[in-house]
Amino acid sequence: MITRNDHSVWLRNRRKPSESDSYRKSSRNDRIDEQNDIATEDQSLMADLQVTLNRLKLRNPILVASGTFGYAREMAAFVNFSDLGGIVPKTVTGESRIGNPPPRTVETSSGMLNSIGLDNDGIDVFINKHVPYLTGLDTALIANVAGRTVDDFAMLAERLSGVSGIAAVELNISCPNVSGGVDFGTNPDSAKEVVAAVRNACPFPVIAKLTPNVTDITAIAAGAAEGGADAVSCVNTFQGMAIDWRRRKAVLGNVLGGLSGPAIKPLALRCVYQIAKSVDIPIIGIGGISTIDDVLEFLVAGATAVQIGTANFYNPAVSGSMATLLNQQLDADGIRSVAEIVGSIHQTTQQSC
Amino acid sequence: MNRDNSNVEPHSCEEISLPGQIEFARQHTGKILSQRVLADKTFAIRIDARELAEAITPGQFFMIRPERGTDPLLGRPFALYDTIVDDQGMPVALEFAYHVVGKMTNLMSEWESGENVVVWGPLGNGFPFYEGNHLLCVGGGIGYTPFLGVSRETLGTRLYGDSSKSSRATRESANPERRVTLCYGAQSQRYLADLSDFDDFDSSRFRIQISTDDGSAGHHGFVTDLVAQNLSAQGNDRPDGVYCCGPERMMAAVASICQAENVPCWLSLETPMACGFGACFSCVTKVVTDDGWDYRRTCIEGPVFPAESLAFQEN
DSSP: OOOTGGGGGGGGOOSOOOGGGGGSOOOSTTHHHHHHHHSOTTOOOOOBOOEEETTEEESSSEEEOTTSSTTSGGGTTTOOGGGSSEEOOOOBOSSOBOOOOSOOEEEETTEEEEOOOOOBOHHHHIIIIIHHHHHTSSSEEEEEEOOSSHHHHHHHHHHHHTSTTOOEEEEEOOOTTSTTTTGGGSOHHHHHHHHHHHHHHOSSOEEEEEOSOSSOHHHHHHHHHHHTOSEEEEOOOEEEEOEETTTTEESSTTSEEEEESGGGHHHHHHHHHHHHHHOOSOEEEESSOOSHHHHHHHHHHTEEEEEEOTHHHHSTTHHHHHHHHHHHHHHHTTOOBHHHHTTHHHHHHHHHO | OOOSOSSOSOOOSSOOOOTTOOTTOEEEEEEEEEEEEEETTEEEEEEEOHHHHHHOOTTOEEEEEESSOSSSOSOEEEEOOEEEEOTTSOEEEEEEEEEOOSHHHHHHTTOOTTOEEEEEEEESOOOOOOOSSEEEEEEEGGGGTHHHHHHHHHHTSOOOGGGGTTHHHHHHHSOTTOEEEEEEEESSGGGOOOOGGGTTSOTTTEEEEEEETTSSSSEESOHHHHHHHHHTOOGGGSOSEEEEESOHHHHHHHHHHHHHHTOOEEEEOOOOOSSSSSSSOOSEEEEEETTEEEEEEHHHHOSEEEGGGBOOOOO
């Protein structure tokens, strides 16, 4: 939880922030220096960043998206994990998966397509090798799981409930790159069923990660809510493809992939906005977030928290800088808490009618 | 930095070593200092990045992208060509070479001195510090660039990374008999880079052999012909280790010659990467395991692999 005490170090700051600060290195040793760099002179940063998504409490709303942060070890050189509200590591499945043939990613205009195919070593290796490292970090661990059946999801949740230190589980019912990966995310009844089964199988909060590749995402969000989800993550990638016309071939080894990055931000914002307007469930906004303005746009649209995804690839230090930037921005605008700004576009709309 | 762990042990399923996961990698914003032409559509660019220059070693790489904008979006990986040192001999900038092939490299060719760029690194394991008697470096196209640093380090004329700080002992212990041969293949003369940076080596310990596919310079044919010639020599003229970087088909051919000649060979792979540090799982290559092969991340398990640890894709 953020208290004024936690931030007392910022009050000692003597330097104005510079353009390059968001790109600065961040390691545990020089972390205090960096905080001093980022904070502005004589400013007391005290907006309340804590957010609550039903049973899940986070010290700040800045999470990192599954599949863009490895198992956190990969990011240790660039991010001080205690600056994050939480980490969502790469999706884990019951058995190990070899993943899709390369090329697995290709850049597109202001975005990228990926078709990794849930390359992972399975739940046993995850629990034995990655969880001990992840739970040792000073931030919330939200495990992300994917299964082919309702029972798979329930089994994975049950396995994770035998491990201490897990804050929540996020259900990947939206992966476009494996067969059956999106089935639970494209039908409200299936979404409800899988969420309910996982809720029964584990004691911690359950988040359903939704696909935007549906006719009406609000119906899927409503299904997840009925199943007892604590929150929905919105959204996974948009299905797309890239073609090398000279070779008459798809660029990706798996032909189709998921589009992410700044290119999808307006599409993702629309999804968050629509769910916030019609379904009573906390939302974690995802989709092309790379700047503090992006974060605030998602909060205003109705997200209680956000996940930074593709930006981790091309600006690896960005996630660690975002909570401080959020604090500064809220402070500059006289906003005392994140909760005050979440969903504020809907209040505005109501008032203006 | 520990550079003894460069993947020399065979990979096993249970314990995957990640010698290219660099805990002191950093993200920096740095200025472009200069840009010069090396060959047709081939440039060398210098970036003011002291910390990175101090840490990086030959065969390691870093990612680079413009400071602003989202198109191009992702960073691109480049191997170190050389570090630039100040009057005290301390590295203050890094130089890398690139060939213009796509959106990012086209943009890069228009970058001017004084512009800011973002770099993160050092990344990857780099080439092992060579301790044999005669190293054969094999470069195809732009793949020759890591071998300036490799040659300097092997011949003891310059050290890189942490070893440069405690350089005296290492330098003095460098084997004075150690030799390097560079075989450099290009499509044709106009793509052959200016090699004057290699002029300062002692000619009794360093030589360059050139091949071009069209015969416009050097040996008419593939660089693999030169590799086979070198490995058929006797005594100290015969290399006892091979480092190779270039197109995958060339590397596969070099690896098979080395296997037949029973000479250890290391390959530096270039696979499409999104992040460079292991988060995205894009840059996988087939690595031999106890029960066949597995996709492994080139960026943090490599990019330099012992040739026998790789299962080449059949194209």
